[in-house]
Amino acid sequence: MAQKLGLYSYWRSSCSYRVRIALALKEIPYEYLTVNLIKDGGEQKKPDFLKVNPLGFIPALVVNKDNQKYTLFESMAIIDYLESYKPEPSIYPKDPIDRANAIAITEAINSGIQPLQNLFVLAEIEKLGGSKAEWAHRLIDNKFKSLESILATTSGKYCVKDTISIADVFLVPQVYNARRFNVDMNQFPIINRISQLLEEHEAFKAAHPSAQPDAQ
Ligand SMILES: N[C@@H](CCC(=O)N[C@@H](CS)C(=O)NCC(=O)O)C(=O)O
The missing domain is CATH 3.40.30.10 (Glutaredoxin)
Structure with a gap:
């Protein structure tokens, strides 16, 4: 190591x-x-x-x-x-289908949601006269609807069946952003349930923004 x-x-x-x-x-x-x-x-x-x-x-x-x-x-x-x-x-499922599902959920967040509400994108939206809060809210709200449908087929206790995977590692920070932009999480019972469960896990607590040395 x-x-x-x-x-x-x-x-x-x-x-x-x-x-x-x-x-x-x-x-x-x-x-x-x-x-x-x-x-x-x-x-x-x-x-x-x-x-x-x-x-x-x-x-x-x-x-x-x-x-x-x-x-x-x-x-x-x-x-x-x-x-x-x-x-x-390991945070990568062993079963090939579960692994593909975990990576797909990860990528949906990594490529399909977070980049569109990144800091520099929001700054550009504002420069063009738009509301960055409204942009981020609408975007996450819309994308979470699709994510909720995907999780209806892949999830168990967590995003992919009953073991924590990379999909959960990406989901929780995106839910944190969703809350920052006032997305009503009650619309997404599966995402809500999984993220609330994970937020009780010691590792997720240690990684939470509020637990970091530079938290304000
Ligand atoms: N795809 C990259 C994106 C990294 C990224 O977007 N980082 C954001 C913070 S979450 C950032 O540094 N933003 C600075 C900016 O937009 O100026 C990753 O997954 O690491």
Whole structure:
């Protein structure tokens, strides 16, 4: 196993929240490296951070291996790395169909919801004269309707049957965002039930925005 990991994170960043959940589930210690997404127009856009991740996004994971320093970015890639770094408990279902379903739900959130309500997108909506709160609310509300139908066929106790998977790791931070944008979660009984159950889990509690050192 490599030396201690470092995570560039911000308490309210849902993509960082995903990685924090995976780290907590796998009980991997790490150093918390704050990147304030709001202060002075956002530390993620400053030259120092662009050397870490040229995309100007968090999370980024610093790994020291064989006296070399590597920086990984994109939460999917980071979580995939963590799965190899510490395979147990696995968050990828063994059964191929369950695994495909878990990745599909993950991708629906990762590609189909979060990027459309990312900070820089909301800033552009505002510049074009739109309401960023209304945009995010309508978008999540609409996409959660589809997600609810998918979960009706895949879920058990959690998103895919009865074992916590990568789909749950991505769901909970997106529900956090949904609440921030005042989406009425009572419309989505399955998403609501699963996320409430997961929020009681110690690893999910440890990863929650309010539990982070930079929480305001
Ligand atoms: N697809 C990337 C996206 C990362 C991302 O969108 N990060 C957001 C925070 S959740 C960010 O850094 N936003 C900064 C900005 O929009 O300026 C991932 O999954 O890691």
